[in-house]
Amino acid sequence: MFATQYVGSFGERTMIQAGVIGVGQTKYDAKRRDVSMAGLVREAIDNAMLAANVEWDAIDAVVLGKAPDMFEGVIMPELYLADAIGAVGKPVLRVHTAGSVGGSTGVIAATHVCSGQFKTVLTVTFEKQSESNATWALSPRYPYSPHINAGAGGYFAPFIREYIRRYDAPEHIGWKVAAKDRQNALKNPLAHLHIPGIDEKMVSDTPMLWEPLRYLESCPSSDGACAMVITSQDQVGDRDVAWIKGMAVRSEGTLSAGRDEVNPQAGIDCAKDIYNQAGITNPYKEIDCAEIYVPFSWYEPMWLENLGFCELGEGWKVTDRDATAIDGEMPFNMSGGVLSSNPIGASGMIRFGEAALQVMGQAQDHQVENAKVAMGHAYGGAAQFFAMWIVSSSLD
Amino acid sequence: MKKVAIIGYAQHPILSNAGALNEVELIMPVVHHLFDELGIDQKNIDFTCSGSCDYLQGAAFAFVEGLSAIQTNPPIKESHVEMDAAWAMYESMLKIQMGDADTALIYGFGKSSPGNLDSIMSLQMDPYYISPLWPDRVSLAALQARVLLDKKIVTKEQMLSAVIEARVNSKNNKNALINDLIDESTYLEEEIISSPLNAFDCPPISDGSSAMIIASEEKAYEYTDKPILIEGIDHRIESSNLGSRDLSSSKSLQASMDHLQLNNFEFDVAELHTQFSFELPFLRSLLGLVDVPTNLSGGPLVGNVMMCAGLDAIGKTYESLKQNDLHRGLAHASSGPCLQHNMLVHLEKEQ
Amino acid sequence: MSTEEKPKDYSESPINLEYFYTAGSATTRFLNQVKEGKLVGQACPKCKAVYVPPRGSCPRCGVATNIEVPLTDKGCIESFTVVHIPIPGNPIVPPYVCAMIRLDGSNISFLHLIQGVDIQEIRIGMRIQAVWKPKEEWTHSLENIKWFAPIDEPDIDVATLRFKES
């Protein structure tokens, strides 16, 4: 009786077109001891509002996202941060969808605009990981549970090993992704990790952490924030815009029989949804560049397949032939990606924001030449929560 | 703008200690109850959104555990707010208005029994200047109560009758945790927790869950002849700096009233997320509800499931309109210390 | 030479909260059996998938897993990692092997340790069995199983483990 099958373009679904008019980020670092939480968040907001050329009175609502409250020991931080994020007197929503939160926060902020309730929305995500220890905060010790916890890397490494087994992928693929993303980071002054001379050999010489993952194949723990200003078509004026051509979220249960952790159905469905909305039939050809959530090197080939950029088992070959390099056929993570900066709650929004910067032509030294259509992607939990969007330099 | 209707609401019996039930076991019954009532299942739901708080039970990612209660094969469009589920409903409504969904399932769950809510909620405050002092939630409310009493905006007699009436009204809510009646002398003899508030002025430690289904107006007519529509909704936050707020008023609620054009509007019924006795007369006066039957469910004083109680106020208003020959209802949800963040929901039953 | 302590560039804010953990009904049923040295999964009444350890629901179907299914303590390694770094709060000394254990007759895996074999020998699909602590040490925890160790049975093709609704 109720089922609704959504087909057709984003424009057909929503009467109101929305676009990103400003992206603001902080400098990412292991420890931003120079700022408070409020100061960190505000740094990104000030940069986004400056880029968007908007003042506070133009902001109708604020959407805040971050990962678990235990990272900073502040419950419902939108309450404490209300003053810093300029939310006083306005609606504010706090999103938490695990690691995908930066992406889903972007989707919800855009939903505010597309609903017709708001013209211009400020959205910001952050994590100040230096306030605590992520491995502790992600899995404190509970009664009756065995001491098995081995951190996020320990959780994802078995999925990666299974990918390698399934498709007989050579071990240098992981090193290659790790080196490529860090080389891109050298072109991004905001990136946390700047490793001069980074190459595959340097990655392969670093200690093993969670086999098959080596130290430099893993993301860092960062402090940082990312903000965006999203507005409706009638408010854009003559600003640069990244038009939102498709956006979606998908979730599946953690411990669900039949779930394929290596190639999660939720990721497949979410990608199909945004391609459908944006009218994309061949993402490898039609998307100019993508910022994809790759916290461990091997997730690049895994997501290439999951997101339909290539057939199953072909992802590592795409990586191996340098197609994902910044000057390749399908550039991935031009900013350096999660492997170079990882303020968890913001990491997804950085993907969404960097995709927007590319199509606005504002990505500076890590700009992909002539980028018109870009994808932002985030995932979280046990590779079970997904948020994605497609942005374009033109509305048509 | 697309109109959105509430088409179902269910509440778990409120428990003082739901230790026998994990998140999944708390959520599943209310969701199934709603599905059965409407003759639908998860495949009929376009968007799912939940509200919860990890710190209540001290588990990172409580909402991830909770999601196991929901059918997620095939994967679902889903999101989560670390807020009262009233805000999950708000997000879901935007999805419907945008045209990305026609139906949405909202659920909230909260267990306050595993920890000490007083110390836990101190962590809602400014982490540099305030939370290191560990101000408990009752003492923070008491600061506002004293200001209101001092300015004679609220009287002790009103606090007493708020407590007594909540318990009388609890008979209307089969899920209420507290239903024993008390008299004036019992109230006056009760030990003060943080003056001017005694235990009866405070909500009970509660565990539970609630769920709601909303739909576009068009879809709602497939289910009912008289949809209960969200005619207006608005929420706003105030400063975290308690010392810069005027605790004798509510700038956020006044702004929402103006935005929704509710000044001098006549409601038939109201449910307010007033956790402490004094908040009820304060908000009734502020919202122009002095003559409007308010908190007929007993409200948070007879059962206050954290992360659900705001959604419950909306759900109870919906139930009042649905079950009675009433037309217009007002619901209120709040978050943060001293009513920092408030939502108003104006519901109307199609006539 | 004494090293002068660098002034701290942060303030310390200790947060210590005390909680009571309650296991919930499905977990209590499971752990009561674990205390007796038994592994009892719970099956979905709709799709029949067997969950161990059970959380009380089948997320495939969104229903309660109300059928108890006794399982053996044998299974296979669905995948694994070798952990080389110490983890805060975890007393096990690296390197150690943390594996996704798929018990025979169950449809999801859980993480546990592999020991009693050269790390280089461990592979996906390898058959394993629980090595239990002495009975007098049994409590309500999967820590009653010290680790899983390989057994002399042919490997399993893990592709066959994928649950399909019959």
Place this chain on the structure above:
Amino acid sequence: MSDHKDLLRAPFELGYTYKRSNGPVMSKFFDGLGEHKILATKSSAGKVFAPAAEFDPDTHEALNDLVEVGPGGAIESFSWIEKPQHHHLVKNPFAFALIKLDGADTSMLHMVANCNESDLSIGTRVTASWSSTQDKRITDIQFFTLET
């Protein structure tokens, strides 16, 4: 189904010592406490926020003009706790209070101790009592006491 009495139930602690970086404004405030001074921030419109706020809630302006206020002030509201809970820092009966320090336009939440409930009312004068510690935390003010 398990009976309630069979339920597995065990205590656990969620404990961590967070590292707070205070940023430029609050660092000066906490340095000030070490010198037994209470600093506030002054907005461009002249409004004085104590303790030193980083942002003006209404104009959203970033605040960095520091001025000294207090250490005395008047109680704007208080809640009296006759039986402190174990997480409270003061173990004898005390109050949480909003205190408007001399020279400030906003009030500060802190504790008032070493007095009786009957000593307190809105408007009562109190003054900062300094802690022996210098942790660069708000607890470097131990609490406030009645002004003599």
